[in-house]
Amino acid sequence: ATPTAVMVATGKGASQGVLIKGGSALEKAHKVKAIVFDKTGTLTVGKPSVVHSMLFSSSSLQEVCDLAAAAEANSEHPISKAVVEYAKKLNSKYDSINDRVMDAKDFKVHPGAGVSAIVCGKTVLVGNKRLMLASNVLISREVEKYVTETENVARTCVLVALDGEISGALAVSDPLKPEAGRVVSFLASMGITSIMITGDNQATATAIAQEVGINTVFAETDPVGKAEKIKDLQGKGLTVAMVGDGINDSLALAAADVGMAIGAGTDVAIEAADIVLMKSNLEDVVTAIDLSLKTLSRIR
Numbered sequence: 001a002t003p004t005a006v007m008v009a010t011g012k013g014a015s016q017g018v019l020i021k022g023g024s025a026l027e028k029a030h031k032v033k034a035i036v037f038d039k040t041g042t043l044t045v046g047k048p049s050v051v052h053s054m055l056f057s058s059s060s061l062q063e064v065c066d067l068a069a070a071a072e073a074n075s076e077h078p079i080s081k082a083v084v085e086y087a088k089k090l091n092s093k094y095d096s097i098n099d100r101v102m103d104a105k106d107f108k109v110h111p112g113a114g115v116s117a118i119v120c121g122k123t124v125l126v127g128n129k130r131l132m133l134a135s136n137v138l139i140s141r142e143v144e145k146y147v148t149e150t151e152n153v154a155r156t157c158v159l160v161a162l163d164g165e166i167s168g169a170l171a172v173s174d175p176l177k178p179e180a181g182r183v184v185s186f187l188a189s190m191g192i193t194s195i196m197i198t199g200d201n202q203a204t205a206t207a208i209a210q211e212v213g214i215n216t217v218f219a220e221t222d223p224v225g226k227a228e229k230i231k232d233l234q235g236k237g238l239t240v241a242m243v244g245d246g247i248n249d250s251l252a253l254a255a256a257d258v259g260m261a262i263g264a265g266t267d268v269a270i271e272a273a274d275i276v277l278m279k280s281n282l283e284d285v286v287t288a289i290d291l292s293l294k295t296l297s298r299i300r
């Protein structure tokens with residue numbers, strides 16, 4: 001495209017809340033054949049909440065949640081916030097300034113797995129099965145059954161272990177963005193395949209993908225793995241776009257032919273992307289491709 005055409009399209013995009021950084025992304029966007037969407041915060045609203053809970057010990061739900069929340073209080077992860085909110089709802093004694101009723105020591109983040117800390121002399125682990133197995137915590141058949149049931153209905157199961165034993169589980173739900181399904185089917189009508197990528201487990205990811213109409217899912221994928229998946233698709237000769245919001249998406253956003261960041265996402269993702277969707281609305285993925293199509297057809 002001519003510099004003028006790029007300037008016009010960039011201006012038009014900006015007025016619609018689609019920030020295009022440079023002409024190269026604009027020149028490639030109309031050739032995109034596959035779009036890889038991150039799950040949490042991109043296809044979903046990114047504000048998960050605890051919608052169900054189960055006890056697996058004689059501890060009270062309040063006690064399990066207070067200890068879990070104390071461990072999660074130091075983390076910025078959306079699941080952490082959901083656990084803290086839930087504990088607060090159960091317990092009126094919450095200190096509104098510190099967001100906790102107990103202090104945690106030795107707090108650790110286990111990326112893609114959960115958190116751990118010592119609270120009131122107890123070792124508290126909060127996270128997925130992988131975290132529990134890595135710490136030699138036994139998963140009983142009863143717990144296994146709850147995890148499976150939770151994941152099959154598109155929820156993430158957060159396990160809470162106290163001193164090495166599963167004491168409770170929380171089912172966390174993060175609703176799809178209302179426009180997600182519409183955008184995926186519109187892209188399909190344009191001949192563009194939508195793919196989901198996530199650090200979350202296979203069962204939950206597959207259930208959510210089904211709701212939104214996505215057939216290809218890459219689950220339990222870490223940041224490096226996300227970028228590798230993009231390169232695999234490019235290796236098949238496809239022009240690939242990536243849409244993401246998190247720090248864990250930034251390598252994939254940079255690797256893609258067209259990286260699109262959700263405006264409400266982290267600064268790292270926004271910096272790594274070629275295009276920023278300022279309204280955080282997935283319909284603007286189509287807006288960006290349309291702008292590219294129009295810019296390039298005008299000069300032909």
Ligand code: ADP
Binds near residue numbers: 111199201
């Ligand atoms: P995503 O790619 O969906 O943003 P992450 O890579 O951040 O997911 O996390 C993957 C999985 O690890 C989550 O679905 C959850 O099971 C577990 N997990 C990560 N962080 C936490 C946390 N702070 N508390 C509990 N579970 C967590």
Ligand code: MG
Binds near residue numbers: 038244
């Ligand atoms: Mg995300």
